[in-house]
Amino acid sequence: MMVNVERLSHNFGPYWALKDISFTLERGEFLFLTGHSGAGKSTLLKLLYGALPVLRGRVSVAGMSLNTLKKRHIPKLRRKVGVVFQDFKILPNRTVFDNVAMALEVRGMQRAHLERRVRAVVRALGLEAKSYSPCERLSGGEQQRVAIARSMVANPELILADEPTGNLDFDLTMHLMDIFKQFHTYGTSIIMATHSREVLDCVPEARILHLHDGRIMGQGEQPQPDESCACGDAVSEAGDASPDDLFSPAGGRP
Numbered sequence: 001m002m003v004n005v006e007r008l009s010h011n012f013g014p015y016w017a018l019k020d021i022s023f024t025l026e027r028g029e030f031l032f033l034t035g036h037s038g039a040g041k042s043t044l045l046k047l048l049y050g051a052l053p054v055l056r057g058r059v060s061v062a063g064m065s066l067n068t069l070k071k072r073h074i075p076k077l078r079r080k081v082g083v084v085f086q087d088f089k090i091l092p093n094r095t096v097f098d099n100v101a102m103a104l105e106v107r108g109m110q111r112a113h114l115e116r117r118v119r120a121v122v123r124a125l126g127l128e129a130k131s132y133s134p135c136e137r138l139s140g141g142e143q144q145r146v147a148i149a150r151s152m153v154a155n156p157e158l159i160l161a162d163e164p165t166g167n168l169d170f171d172l173t174m175h176l177m178d179i180f181k182q183f184h185t186y187g188t189s190i191i192m193a194t195h196s197r198e199v200l201d202c203v204p205e206a207r208i209l210h211l212h213d214g215r216i217m218g219q220g221e222q223p224q225p226d227e228s229c230a231c232g233d234a235v236s237e238a239g240d241a242s243p244d245d246l247f248s249p250a251g252g253r254p
């Protein structure tokens with residue numbers, strides 16, 4: 001099991017942002033988190049990533065219990081989990097290449113492999129022309145793609161993505177969803193918070209966990225969409241995202 005959450009609650013002072021949440025995520029599963037603004041989606045993702053402490057309930061991620069995880073072991077958790085934060089958290093004065101490479105540098109990857117891998121992911125996300133631009137000069141959507149590239153570059157076991165396509169137009173959203181789906185097909189577990197029906201329709205096999213005021217209000221399979229997803233079309237138009245590049249043995253899981 002990749003994620004196990006039992007009776008998780010979380011408060012900020014007197015305000016309970018999550019109330020008695022329980023769910024599991026099997027290895028290789030794709031789960032959407034939905035719910036209104038303020039429902040608790042980001043709080044839940046932050047708890048799974050060790051960015052907030054587990055105060056009540058039990059949480060384990062990738063075989064590690066977050067209840068007993070010592071601060072010094074958080075980097076070990078983060079080597080298994082790729083995250084796309086809502087506010088990107090990229091370094092503005094560093095280049096696209098540097099921001100993406102950082103996720104591999106901390107793993108001590110050999111330089112030649114690292115460069116090949118970063119170039120492949122940057123190309124797959126359509127950022128090749130901006131590789132050596134400082135991120136502060138990029139548009140919001142480009143910065144968002146840098147954050148996505150960084151979350152994927154190390155082939156994590158689990159990707160946590162908080163509204164990863166929030167600033168992007170339809171075609172780019174479909175293209176990026178196709179890349180997330182390639183990771184999913186490859187066996188990566190994914191939890192993605194979204195408000196977008198288009199995004200949900202891209203992964204009809206995904207489960208949905210619907211939050212309302214910090215509680216789970218619904219959980220389950222989604223109805224099959226009437227029309228086929230546009231993701232496949234978008235990726236063939238974009239053309240340059242090769243799973244072989246993304247998943248080459250050189251870039252395999254450390």
Ligand SMILES: Nc1ncnc2c1ncn2[C@@H]1O[C@H](COP(=O)(O)OP(=O)(O)OP(=O)(O)O)[C@@H](O)[C@H]1O
Nearest residue numbers: 012015017035036037038039040041042043044086
């Ligand atoms: N650090 C904090 N201090 C106090 N309250 C917080 C903090 N972080 C989140 N909250 C509150 O917890 C609730 C849940 O917030 P959260 O960011 O998890 O919602 P969300 O579902 O991700 O919303 P959105 O879709 O707008 O991102 C909100 O009412 C928010 O104001």
